[in-house]
Amino acid sequence: EDQVTQSPEALRLQEGESSSLNCSYTVSGLRGLFWYRQDPGKGPEFLFTLYSAGEEKEKERLKATLTKKESFLHITAPKPEDSATYLCASRGGGGTSYGKLTFGQGTILTVHP
């Protein structure tokens, strides 16, 4: 069964203090590792998809990286508006995994001014 674990559960940063969020995954035949941002009471907003180890993607202050067992979301010089819950999800390669996303529990990021 696919499993995704995120750490830490919560992270408090000062504005401008860079850090990283971790996502560990166990999935048969990875067909995508996804990062989403979710604001309170709203649906997840798509950020990145990574498909193979060594792949990196960037968007503004965010950079996502992927290894064979983990993904990291690096936040450089965060601003208060980056405060949100960040969700990681995997999609497996076949059988009962095909099509569905398996999510971690999320990391709640708070950036103080």
Add this chain to the structure above:
Amino acid sequence: DAGVTQSPTHLIKTRGQQVTLRCSPKSGHDTVSWYQQALGQGPQFIFQYYEEEERQRGNFPDRFSGHQFPNYSSELNVNALLLGDSALYLCASSSPGEGDTQYFGPGTRLTVL
């Protein structure tokens, strides 16, 4: 271009009642997936619809059923509501042409009293 839309926004029901939630996918998308998100947790996969058929199902009881219409919109039905069904219900749409990346709607907040 409208993204994924869901209705209603909020819903309050009592135990034993039945509920229907609705979803319109993003323009050009033909696949709809439904997720349940309890407070403080990541979304849990309920099922996925493609070409008006249930393609894949998560670990949810038969009280949860769905339908997809020819215009690709979808409904989620839950019978015999339990207190534990209180959650944010998320709809996501996707298309093979966009790498099957799932884009989420704003969700329907269901409260069961």
